[in-house]
Amino acid sequence: MTTQEEIIKVRKPRPDHPVIKEIANRFSPRHFLSEEINIDDINSIFEAARFAPSGWNYQPWYFYWSKNGERSFIKMVACLEKYNRYAQSASVLVVGCFIKQFKGKKSYYRHDLGAAVMSLVLQAQHLGYYCRQMGEFDGSKLKELLTFDKEHHPFVIIALGKLGDYIRIDKNLLKREMEQKPRKKDFVKKLD
Ligand SMILES: Cc1cc2nc3c(=O)[nH]c(=O)nc-3n(C[C@H](O)[C@H](O)[C@H](O)COP(=O)(O)O)c2cc1C
Known part of the structure; x- marks a missing residue:
């Protein structure tokens, strides 16, 4: 039987130099607990994205999110490539969109979307x-299944x-x- 500790041991970064603990501990799992996340944490996570730097301070990002079990969550899972369907165990799915603002x-x-996403992740x-x-x-x-503003272009889904x-x-997923x-x-x- 594989434990969380074993997964962490294998997947945890091995930095050669000291880094902040969020970087030293971060990896991208494919297996989640599905339990509800409290709204204060959700707000903090998006707040971190809000304060990301961006060119001209355009902030060309927009996030749509839904909770496990909700209709929009099920639709998001259905749009993922088959090998990404592990994401159905996530508590929340977030669609990260970019906005093509040029204003000359x-x-x-x-x-900029990548910077906002990384703030959110950390x-x-x-x-x-x-x-x-x-x-x-x-x-x-x-875009067919969910309603997005026409300026918002879905680029990444975050579990x-x-x-x-x-x-x-699942055995293959564990591998x-x-x-x-x-x-x-x-x-x-x-x-x-
Ligand atoms: C823009 C982007 C797209 C990605 N797309 C997928 C994806 O479609 N499916 C998947 O399982 N992982 C995806 N990943 C996760 C990467 O494979 C993962 O971050 C990389 O292997 C490094 O592993 P780590 O995040 O655990 O350090 C994506 C990551 C990024 C940043």
């Missing part, structure tokens, strides 16, 4: 939750919740969960 200036909307981690971002979903179907207990879990996610080391160069 260069816009960095995908980058705040969630700080509060004891985990997130897994998913880019692989049927965007056209999602959010407490880490699952890993006792009742995927036990894979390490190593990081390349060659990514920074000090210039002369």
Whole structure:
């Protein structure tokens, strides 16, 4: 029987240098507890996204969310690629959208949405939750099934919740969960 501790041991980052604990503990699980998240935590998680930096302070992001069991949640799950359907165990699903605002200036909307999402993810981690971002979903179907403002372009779906207990879990999913996610080391160069 695999335990949460074993998953954490395998998946937890192994930084070579000290980093804040939210980064040192963060990984993206595919198995969640499904229990309800209190609204204060939800508000804090979105508040963190709100204060992300953005080009020209355009804040070109918008988030739609729903709770496990709700009609919109079930529709979101149905739009995910099959291999992403593990997300049905999440407590909350969030659709992160970008907004293509230009106003005559260069816009960095995908980058800015990413920054807002990372703020959200780290705040969630700080509060004891985990997130897994998913880019692989049927965007056209999602727009058919749910009502989005026409300026809001769904780009990522985020599964959010407490880490699952890993006792009742599909064998194949568990195998995927036990894979390490190593990081390349060659990514920074000090210039002369
Ligand atoms: C923009 C983006 C899209 C992603 N899409 C998917 C996805 O469709 N399905 C999935 O299972 N994971 C997806 N991931 C999760 C990554 O695979 C994961 O973050 C990566 O393997 C590193 O693992 P870690 O987050 O546990 O460190 C996505 C992550 C990002 C940032």
